[in-house]
Amino acid sequence: MRNRIEIYDTTLRDGTQGEAINFSVADKLQIATMLDELGVDFIEGGWPGSNPRDVAFFEEARSLKLSRARVAAFGATRRRGLSCAQDPSIQALISAGTPVVTIFGKTWELHVQDALRISPKDNLDLIEDSVRYLSERADLVIYDAEHFFDGYRANQEYAIDTLRAAVAGGAQRIVLCDTNGGSLPDEVTDATRVVAEQIEVPLGIHCHNDGELAVANTLAAVTAGVTHVQGTINGYGERCGNANLCSVIPNLELKLGKEVIGRERLGRLRETASLVSEIANLSLQSSAAFVGDSAFAHKGGVHVAAVERNPRTYEHIPPESVGNRRRVLVSDLSGRGNLVAKARELNIDLNSEQAVLQELKRLEHAGFEFEAAEASFELLVNRVHNSSEPYFELISFRVIDQHQGSEMPMSEATVKIRVGDHEEHSAASGNGPVNALDRALHRGLAKFYPSLEKVHLVDYKVRVLQSPLSGSASLVRVLITSSDGTTKWATVGVSANIVEASWRALVDSVEYKLMKDGVSPIGASVEEADKKPALV
């Protein structure tokens, strides 16, 4: 089956070499389950010889019910001077008890001499007998040829000899690694072709992104005959990361016509990317190919109009094929067409298009920007359409920031609001004015609207604008991202005063949550408010 490409995911091992990426054992188990559902063939779980967390993962992983993927443990060839039976790292690989074992060896003489400090011949022996020892004890052994392309450039013959040693030992996959990530696609193609002529065992590719070419290098290798592809979700990995499977898989499946995870599972791609980024506590890059929020976002009015008529005009693939969706950005570059398209996207009825457009223009002229604040946009439409009761009214707020001598500075906020007939006066302190204000507002509202208790700030951005109205005071635009643990939404506030701008974004955040939950405003009459206490 020449057309079938195996996916070997190393998010849990090479991915964790990325700066600021740390997974707990529970995180790893959760990700492994998701990878299996996505349809990858192999899940590299860790390096049992290198840390206790990975040992624990492999212990727990035995009880995972995976439908398709096989778990692999990763390690190095035995140390010189030790037999495999004596080498603790090789023994840790065996103890991991995985059906698949992957070991890497040295291809590049520079490394053999500078890092291992053994002779080229000894390196070949070391590869062959490490692979043989493991082949006799695991279902499948995969051999990762570290620095293959650098080694090949330096000494083509020796580089291929190291692969032959692994084949002689019984390796069932030979993986060509661009460890330093600096190779060019043409180099990958040429070297892979030469190897494919000389090695009978199925070949694999493992690329790093130091030249921003990892995806291209991976595709180049596949075109040159490789059938096993290694990479990570979202391209996580050391330095600039590994080949990003979220781009490699759809390119293989949709562009090169390979059988990878299948069209149906491909629809889970964006969700997988998004959940893995959540677990890694990193935001998924908005501009990420295929899976990013902006990947199918159209800003220019001309583009929007064309896409509405025929998506192929500005979309290279249908967004749904990777579980993504088209978005229309509302910005000053666009007009009525974008607004209508945006409303359709968000399932909002625009019964007074003209009024919304007018309000949008007024606010954008005042410095608002709804592109990155869809929740505020939905509220805007809702306010224009429905002249319903507000959830609450502000009577006043006050924030005090104080720095006294060498003490830590602190902020304190008081908020007075009216909810129905109630007047609520609340106070809170915080590590900054916005934090204090946010906490005081939530404290005041929570007893009327308990679902707000789960809401918290996850991001806060500030931008100083040149005032579009006069040369005097600068305007400040605040973008806030909130979360209730399940979904996230972004709101915007603009004012010459940063605290006021933050307040407006906070109010939008609260109102959006209540609107989405379908909560009714507490009415003006106390009796009525008492009769229908905070639903949800």
Next chain:
Amino acid sequence: MRNRIEIYDTTLRDGTQGEAINFSVADKLQIATMLDELGVDFIEGGWPGSNPRDVAFFEEARSLKLSRARVAAFGATRRRGLSCAQDPSIQALISAGTPVVTIFGKTWELHVQDALRISPKDNLDLIEDSVRYLSERADLVIYDAEHFFDGYRANQEYAIDTLRAAVAGGAQRIVLCDTNGGSLPDEVTDATRVVAEQIEVPLGIHCHNDGELAVANTLAAVTAGVTHVQGTINGYGERCGNANLCSVIPNLELKLGKEVIGRERLGRLRETASLVSEIANLSLQSSAAFVGDSAFAHKGGVHVAAVERNPRTYEHIPPESVGNRRRVLVSDLSGRGNLVAKARELNIDLNSEQAVLQELKRLEHAGFEFEAAEASFELLVNRVHNSSEPYFELISFRVIDQHQGSEMPMSEATVKIRVGDHEEHSAASGNGPVNALDRALHRGLAKFYPSLEKVHLVDYKVRVLQSPLSGSASLVRVLITSSDGTTKWATVGVSANIVEASWRALVDSVEYKLMKDGVSPIGASVEEADKKPALV
């Protein structure tokens, strides 16, 4: 000169199509200056026919003193039914008064029929006479063949006919655009080769990153004969962005051996990437190839030891060649070279290099970043070197932000400082807490240091950082740009509290001005202070 590759930067035009990217006219002028210093050949400043901000930019850009780059205005072919003289968009291009004009036309019959709704023949006429009209009025006309590769796949002959029409009109560059970003490198190579055989005019390439292949596609085109490359700093652009010049340039220069901006200017790459991201108020992706913080970061152990012995073992290029640096994660032991280079650049004598390095590391660990705040860096060096009298000491400050009913919100600050033996208590109101604090501080200091009267804030940026120390409170980094009417300087402050972070940046701003003016601190004795009143 076959080996010379021209760089055409479109950060200011196509880059602003990226989600959440907005540049003011002042931002654009600053970026244009930086691009010129980096050594690009062309700077596409905007689309004068599409919005008033771009018109303003071109007006101001005429007085920019650029050493190398030529400014280009971007627009479309004339509308059907209008002559070029009647078409307001073509006339806006002329009015922009740039030496270079770039216009795009349709290559793909799907677009000709669905978007323009004219016959294929009429499209050819429209391209030819638009190009001719502009060629007679500008020094150089560049023709962007929109959707070239899609058009070529659909109808090779017609696609090339559109290029011929542009050549007949007098275009001096023919740029093949992968507008939807979905092409593969092999497709780009094949199509470019065919075009290169048939078109005599120098060819260019313009790629989008929807398949995470924009850099590879650009290199493929260059290998196939293209000599003009378009892209954006940090790959900003619509959807998944444009070809990232921060990866394209070093790949061309260091890997393919082309003459691009030259080895020396290449050393400014990281700084340019970083400053453009600051202006865009987006953080530079840590894993970005070549220029990211993690691009040469090694996570402990074997890699670090090997790299210390021989950098080639785990680094595809020397980090300094792109102005980046090696980082050893966990215990950062490097950076000395950068510090020395930076001090040299700023003409600072480093007589206690080790002490400065230590302080720098402590502050960077706490979230400070001096790349965009050179004034704070100079102060840091100065503080380590000279244990001189401070200009003043803070006793306490307090800021109150109040919003009462429908009144405009206001902020009031009080600042108590000690200057020599004086204790000064001042108050001021402002349209925000930082403005109030800034005014109160200046009011308190001005009678001791009158030169501060001319100093005012010109920009203020805030970024929320993940705390490097714990998971609890987020840190806030504030960057302030100040001016005294003659020069501008940037300072930084970090704290969990935004007001405190702003205060620190304000204090640095004041101290920097006084240091630069050579003002002596008011001494501890009142008599002495009275004897030498505020020099300047």
